[in-house]
Amino acid sequence: xxxxxxxxxxxxxxxxxxxxxxxxxxxxxxxxxxxxxxxxxxxxxxxxxxxxxxxxxxxxxxxxxxxxxxxxxxxxxxxxxxxxxxxxxxxxxxxxxxxxxxxxxxxxxxxxxxxxxxxxxxxxxxxxxxxxxxxxxxxxxxxxxxxxxxxxxxxxxxxxxxxxxxxxxxxxxxxxxxxxxxxxxxxxxxxxxxxxxxxxxxxxxxxxxxxxxxxxxxxxxxxxxxxxxxxxxxxxxxxxxxxxxxxxxxxxxxxxxxxxxxxxxxxxxxxxxxxxxxxxxxxxxxxxxxxxxxxxxxxxxxxxxxxxxxxxxxxxxxxxxxxxxxxxxxxxxxxxxxxxxxxxxxxxxxxxxxxxxxxxxxxxxxxxxxxxxxxxxxxxxxxxxxxxxxxxxxxxxxxxxxxxxxxxxxxxxxxxxxxxxxxxxxxxxxxxxxxxxxxxxxxxxxx
Amino acid sequence: xxxxxxxxxxxxxxxxxxxxxxxxxxxxxxxxxxxxxxxxxxxxxxxxxxxxxxxxxxxxxxxxxxxxxxxxxxxxxxxxxxxxxxxxxxxxxxxxxxxxxxxxxxxxxxxxxxxxxxxxxxxxxxxxxxxxxxxxxxxxxxxxxxxxxxxxxxxxxxxxxxxxxxxxx
Numbered sequence: 160x161x162x163x164x165x166x167x168x169x170x171x172x173x174x175x176x177x178x179x180x181x182x183x184x185x186x187x188x189x190x191x192x193x194x195x196x197x198x199x200x201x202x203x204x205x206x207x208x209x210x211x212x213x214x215x216x217x218x219x220x221x222x223x224x225x226x227x228x229x230x231x232x233x234x235x236x237x238x239x240x241x242x243x244x245x246x247x248x249x250x251x252x253x254x255x256x257x258x259x260x261x262x263x264x265x266x267x268x269x270x271x272x273x274x275x276x277x278x279x280x281x282x283x284x285x286x287x288x289x290x291x292x293x294x295x296x297x298x299x300x301x302x303x304x305x306x307x308x309x310x311x312x313x314x315x316x317x318x319x320x321x322x323x324x325x326x327x328x329x330x331x332x333x334x335x336x337x338x339x340x341x342x343x344x345x346x347x348x349x350x351x352x353x354x355x356x357x358x359x360x361x362x363x364x365x366x367x368x369x370x371x372x373x374x375x376x377x378x379x380x381x382x383x384x385x386x387x388x389x390x391x392x393x394x395x396x397x398x399x400x401x402x403x404x405x406x407x408x409x410x411x412x413x414x415x416x417x418x419x420x421x422x423x424x425x426x427x428x429x430x431x432x433x434x435x436x437x438x439x440x441x442x443x444x445x446x447x448x449x450x451x452x453x454x455x456x457x458x459x460x461x462x463x464x465x466x467x468x469x470x471x472x473x474x475x476x477x478x479x480x481x482x483x484x485x486x487x488x489x490x491x492x493x494x495x496x497x498x499x500x501x502x503x504x505x506x507x508x509x510x511x512x513x514x515x516x517x518x519x520x521x522x523x524x525x526x527x528x529x530x531x532x533x534x535x536x537x538x539x540x541x542x543x544x545x546x547x548x549x550x551x552x553x554x555x556x557x558x559x560x561x562x563x564x565x566x567x568x569x570x571x572x573x574x575x576x577x578x579x580x581x582x583x584x585x586x587x588x589x590x591x592x593x594x595x596x597x598x599x600x601x602x603x604x605x606x
Numbered sequence: 607x608x609x610x611x612x613x614x615x616x617x618x619x620x621x622x623x624x625x626x627x628x629x630x631x632x633x634x635x636x637x638x639x640x641x642x643x644x645x646x647x648x649x650x651x652x653x654x655x656x657x658x659x660x661x662x663x664x665x666x667x668x669x670x671x672x673x674x675x676x677x678x679x680x681x682x683x684x685x686x687x688x689x690x691x692x693x694x695x696x697x698x699x700x701x702x703x704x705x706x707x708x709x710x711x712x713x714x715x716x717x718x719x720x721x722x723x724x725x726x727x728x729x730x731x732x733x734x735x736x737x738x739x740x741x742x743x744x745x746x747x748x749x750x751x752x753x754x755x756x757x758x759x760x761x762x763x764x765x766x767x768x769x770x771x772x773x774x775x
Contacts, residue, residue, distance in 0.1 A: 345755060346753070374718075374748075375715060390750070394703070395745045396718065396746070416744070417722055417746055419715050419718050420715045433715065433718075435722055461716060461719035461720070461723070463713075463715045463716055463719055477713060477715070477716055484712070484713065505712060507712060507715075508714075508715070508716075521712070523711070526711065528711060528712060550710065550711065550757060552712075552713060552714065553714070571755060597714065
């Protein structure tokens with residue numbers, strides 16, 4: 160309790176305090192249980208890395224956040240690294256001069272991260288850290304980052320991003336946010352909430368609360384707005400765009416029939432969406448400045464779940480024009496659609512990697528629905544299964560495509576999982592009361 | 607025979623036919639005559655009145671169930687289609703909402719489409735029985751409003767449904 164209270168006390172924003180009642184269960188669960196990391200299969204290819212605890216060496220109150228632990232958990236759940244457990248660290252250097260390479264070679268570590276936290280003045284902290292290549296006995300990074308007490312998790316995620324990028328040459332996506340929908344209660348007493356949290360499930364915040372269903376959150380490319388579906392208007396689906404900073408929102412689509420599946424274009428000027436105003440669900444593109452609509456599909460079946468290719472030139476979507484739901488691709492300016500998925504009788508909810516080579520879907524077979532990955536980077540399309548559940552859905556790629564977030568079940572309860580794109584490391588994310596679903600991984604954040 | 611009389615006669619014959627076919631399909635209906643008493647002077651004999659929504663066994667059937675991934679109407683719901691369509695004909699001011707739902711399996715957004723298909727199927731059946739499209743609004747909640755939350759066929763069957771709601775009697 161005291162940690163939570165201190166953390167909340169450090170926050171001055173009134174709206175966060177207003178959300179206290181809902182935040183407490185989330186925060187308490189996250190603090191108590193920790194986030195479960197579940198190594199699914201062999202992890203031989205993961206790089207061993209030791210992230211040594213970074214003690215506070217200042218003269219005031221130490222920060223609540225265990226920075227080294229956040230970094231270690233970030234790197235481990237990516238599937239690319241294997242963090243050395245803290246109890247195995249027989250030495251605890253805090254700066255380069257204290258590093259004894261032989262120790263870390265003996266512990267079979269490829270990389271070593273050491274650091275310390277000092278006062279930065281005005282109640283802020285400075286985290287000074289260094290990354291070493293153990294075999295080469297070479298310092299790869301030496302950086303200091305400053306932040307206030309309530310931003311220490313943000314600082315830790317950014318350090319993990321820098322380490323990830325330095326070693327792998329790919330930008331890290333740990334300092335990002337996710338959006339998702341929760342529901343509690345049953346029947347008419349069901350309450351829905353649209354939430355935003357850190358990518359590891361910490362710091363959950365309520366964006367919208369409703370007595371009517373909420374669906375399909377999608378991030379604007381700058382991370383400042385969310386598009387989503389709510390049933391609060393005339394008991395029908397409608398699409399809203401809400402500013403996360405100001406809370407201001409606009410209803411952009413409330414036509415007769417279905418208004419669903421909003422998806423911002425990569426440049427943020429357009430919104431792909433599903434409307435059934437013509438009689439059956441079709442894919443449209445809305446120009447957000449003029450609200451002008453362009454209809455991309457036109458046939459009798461269900462066309463829905465549009466997602467943009469990263470170059471903004473085409474749109475993937477789900478269609479049952481061939482009898483059963485499959486993923487298709489259509490030029491964003493209009494034209495004929497081509498089928499993308501051929502294996503499996505049910506492929507829906509596509510999410511596309513930033514480079515367009517991989518598509519993750521919810522793949523159904525009988526009563527079993529799992530997250531499957533279609534890799535098209537090697538010529539012949541190759542499928543792999545990413546999730547072991549029976550009712551898994553709503554996959555969403557991290558902006559660097561290293562992980563996929565999805566919704567699964569634990570008993571009858573909806574929970575979120577993050578799985579590495581190779582399927583080897585899986586983590587259960589949000590430990591909230593009620594059902595959690597429809598995760599959407601947000602874009603990179605800029606400092 | 608002048609035109610108004612012929613129309614009236616045809617209407618009465620239709621009504622009788624519908625009423626008969628309904629009786630055949632229902633199993634042992636409690637002997638409650640659907641003919642309203644003189645409380646509603648505007649209604650003709652044999653026509654439904656608002657109170658029938660609470661008392662008439664056929665009209666009280668407001669939930670239509672569907673098979674997995676299907677939107678075709680099962681034969682057992684034809685009688686319900688006939689009586690709700692007749693109600694809409696008898697009461698031109700009546701309005702209904704057809705709320706389509708799906709079970710939890712598969713994509714949520716796709717299921718929104720599936721729920722709408724089911725709502726449209728019920729609407730088509732009502733229109734085929736003479737109900738006016740202008741009296742009906744179809745809306746879909748997909749899998750977002752389950753009546754049953756366990757993950758088994760029993761629950762799924764209960765959730766694959768269209769709920770008929772009278773927004774104006």
